[in-house]
Structures are given as structure tokens and as C-alpha cells.
Amino acid sequence: MNKLNLILGITFSLYFGSLFADDHVISYGMEGYQCNYKEGVNFDDVVSFTKDDLNPYADENWSVPYSGFYLTPFLRSGDELGFDVAWVGFTNNHKDMGIVQDSWFSDEASATFAKWESLTDCASQGYYMAIEARTPKIQFEEGKNTFWAIRSCSLNDGKTVQDLLENDKSWNEYMDKLGHTGGVWRWVPVAGTSNSFEGDFFLNISFNSWEEYGSIQDDSFWGVTQRPESILSCDNPRVYSAFNARNRPFESN
Secondary structure (H helix, E strand, O other): HHHHHHHHHHHHHHHHHOOOOOOOEEEEEEEEEEEEEOOOOOOHHHHHHHHHHHHHHHHHHHOOEEEEEEEEEEEOOOOOOOOOOOEEEEEHHHHHHHHHHHHHHOHHHHHHHHHHHHEEEEEEEEEEEEEEEOOOOOOOOOOOOOEEEEEEEOOOOOOHHHHHHHHHHHHHHHHHOOOOOOEEEEEEEEOOOOOOOOOOOEEEEEOHHHHHHHHHHHHHHOOOOOOOOOEEEEOOEEEEEEEEEEOOOOOOO
């Protein structure tokens, strides 16, 4: 299944009723940047920028909620990653993301935007459709870290969006048995993302501690708890420290 068909299938469920009577498909607007620090800049500098510059500007000028995270690579292969830090931001939908972008390029934002550009060199910016497959049991908290395992995935041949949503039920029950407190999201690439990406989506699983991540890896490796059928083919995860730099909750779709 290609990305377009995946988006269309999930969009159908969003606008014409859930695929299952008691289900509700949750989605968000999402943007992602990949950046390198400019000379002399470090992680503390971009965190200070968000706290002292971006958040005060956004609180005054953004008419819609927006939450954002800095992702710092931790478990990764050097030949696959070419950036120091990533930024991922979320809005209720892509209309709201457009409102944020319009504001970001306004005259009122010029000083804040210039400060960001003095700190980072961002080679990419893309939009994604973020679809929630598992709601985290512990909510994100501004100023705190979680840990995100991100991998590229595709549906196996013959599997459909309906199979995927049904399979989520089994995997959520399995993760409950493992004591998982984080969430699971699918990020479907859309505008601005690389055309060389061959998967259907990125799969992001969050963890609230390294101990939780390690415990679930142990169980998965040794098969202590019986795993449900996998209908996805995924590569090895890259794990990031995810710092919640701005947290303005919003209602999900």
C-alpha cells in the first residue's frame, strides 16, 4: 500500500464515520525540521530560545494551540543521521498549522524568527499527518523528557487500513500487559518530505523512561508475553530523547 492510499483510507474513516462502531480515529497536523547547530550553539541555547522568545511570542500571537518537541538522536547509526537536533510541532489539524505558519512569517515575528535562524541551520521542513494508534497513559509535560523510538514501516502485501486499525486493538492489549505507559503514532509524510522515502509511514512509540524501554525490549526479545500478529514490515528503530519545549494541549480530531 502506498502513502496516498493510506492517507485516503484513513481520511475516509475520519470524514465518513469510524471503521468500527466504537472507535474514533485521532489525527493531528504535524511539521518536522531537521537542523544543525550554528557554531558555538548547543541544546541549552535552543531550549532557552523556546522559553524566552518563542513561547512568549506564540502565546500572544498564535490563535490556535501548538505543542513542540526537540528530538536529540541517542540510539542511532552515524551513517543514517546527519543532523544535531530535530523539531516536531503539532496542531489540531493542518488548517491550524497554516494559521501558525502565517503568523510565523508576519512582521511581528521577524525578531523571533531571526533569533531562531541565528541558532540553527535547518536543511529540511516537512508536513505529516500524525495518526494516534495508542493514547499515552502519562501525558506530556512541558520541560520534561520522554524517549521516542521511530522506525520506517509499510503495510504487508494484501493488508488494508481496516486491517491496520483492527490490529491496533491487539497490539494495545499486548502493550497494556507489558505495562507500557507511552503512546503510539503513525506519521504519514505529505508536503515537503523526501520523495526517496519508500515506506508508508514512520511509526513512533514513546516511553517515559529508559527502564520502561529496556523492559519492553526484554519481553519482546524473549517472548515472555505472546505477541500478536504483525501486519507491518519495519526497519530498526532510532531512539531520540524528546524534550517537550512547548505544551499547549488541544482537542484531537
